[in-house]
Amino acid sequence: MKEKNKINWSKGDHKKAIIEQRKNLWKEDTLKMIADWLPLKPEMIMLDVGCGLGYNGFTYWKYFGKNGVYLGVDISEDLIKEAKTLAKEWALGGKAEFKLGSVYKLPFKDNSADITICQTLLMHLKEPKKSLQEMKRVTKHGGLIVCVEPDNLSNSMRIGYSSLPELTTEQKILLHRVHFIVYEGHKKLGFGDYAIANKIPKMMSDLDLYEIDIICNDKCFFLIPPYETEEQQRIIEKIQKNINKKDTKDYYLEGFKDKFFAGGGSKYLYYKYKRFIKEHNWKAQMKEQLSKKSFYRFGGASFFYVIRGKKK
Ligand SMILES: C[S@@+](CC[C@H](N)C(=O)[O-])C[C@H]1O[C@@H](n2cnc3c(N)ncnc32)[C@H](O)[C@@H]1O
Numbered sequence: 518m519k520e521k522n523k524i525n526w527s528k529g530d531h532k533k534a535i536i537e538q539r540k541n542l543w544k545e546d547t548l549k550m551i552a553d554w555l556p557l558k559p560e561m562i563m564l565d566v567g568c569g570l571g572y573n574g575f576t577y578w579k580y581f582g583k584n585g586v587y588l589g590v591d592i593s594e595d596l597i598k599e600a601k602t603l604a605k606e607w608a609l610g611g612k613a614e615f616k617l618g619s620v621y622k623l624p625f626k627d628n629s630a631d632i633t634i635c636q637t638l639l640m641h642l643k644e645p646k647k648s649l650q651e652m653k654r655v656t657k658h659g660g661l662i663v664c665v666e667p668d669n670l671s672n673s674m675r676i677g678y679s680s681l682p683e684l685t686t687e688q689k690i691l692l693h694r695v696h697f698i699v700y701e702g703h704k705k706l707g708f709g710d711y712a713i714a715n716k717i718p719k720m721m722s723d724l725d726l727y728e729i730d731i732i733c734n735d736k737c738f739f740l741i742p743p744y745e746t747e748e749q750q751r752i753i754e755k756i757q758k759n760i761n762k763k764d765t766k767d768y769y770l771e772g773f774k775d776k777f778f779a780g781g782g783s784k785y786l787y788y789k790y791k792r793f794i795k796e797h798n799w800k801a802q803m804k805e806q807l808s809k810k811s812f813y814r815f816g817g818a819s820f821f822y823v824i825r826g827k828k829k
Contacts, residue, residue: 527595552580559583564630567638571600575607582611620648636665668820670712677816702780726826734821
């Protein structure tokens with residue numbers, strides 16, 4: 518099954534993202550708090566839409582998996598195949614099953630799940646509300662609909678502080694301007710809305726869900742020399758790999774030029790930005806500071822939300 522403009526999550530850096538990035542996503546006590554707040558209970562049936570490798574299954578299994586059921590559905594045949602194998606390790610004491618299918622036409626009957634969840638799925642869809650409607654259909658009355666989605670527009674604009682030379686106000690405005698333009702282009706070209714989290718509570722309300730509530734991930738990433746923790750080591754390793762690659766960008770900057778012009782950017786601004794990036798050469802500066810163990814970075818928590826509603 519393929520959809521136009523869709524990222525293939527079963528290959529390359531995209532696949533790495535749904536493995537590597539997931540390792541550092543939450544603090545264990547936050548997950549417990551989320552499980553209590555939802556709440557998750559043993560014997561629940563959890564339906565995970567756009568499940569990828571089954572991340573929500575193995576993350577929350579201990580809270581619902583004792584005699585519970587996890588049903589993962591994804592559009593990628595490759596990921597479903599691999600998820601089935603991985604689940605043999607974590608799905609102990611309950612049942613984990615996977616199905617090939619689209620979020621727009623879920624292969625489940627009405628009112629079949631106690632909780633229907635998705636993570637970083639709606640942000641990639643052309644019609645997120647339609648998908649949410651379908652998630653509602655398959656959820657039992659009184660059951661939970663849960664969306665774990667980011668506001669990556671705000672994330673891309675966080676200021677924070679790092680040991681790299683500080684930018685001037687004009688330079689910061691230039692970067693922010695470009696981010697706004699690329700964000701519009703990303704949506705216009707059909708890649709979805711990576712700030713979707715902000716709109717989900719309203720969508721849930723429009724769909725007549727009740728007890729809508731939101732939790733924000735409190736995990737903060739930072740690098741402080743000499744990078745003592747395992748997590749910092751992992752981040753450094755990732756940065757070093759990226760520095761050595763010629764063309765590594767965040768996923769939303771992929772196809773930058775097309776998105777920039779589709780988002781209404783001018784030629785003048787495009788070349789101004791390119792010149793600025795070239796002159797600034799962040800990668801070389803970071804490389805040097807990392808080799809001297811003097812690179813420091815802190816940007817606060819990211820805007821990554823768990824949004825919950827109940828079906829009447
Ligand atoms: C960013 S990945 C997230 C995977 C998983 N939820 C996680 O957090 O690790 C997005 C997933 O949505 C799936 N997907 C994209 N469009 C879909 C659609 N129309 N129907 C079902 N799954 C879809 C992709 O194949 C991919 O596995």
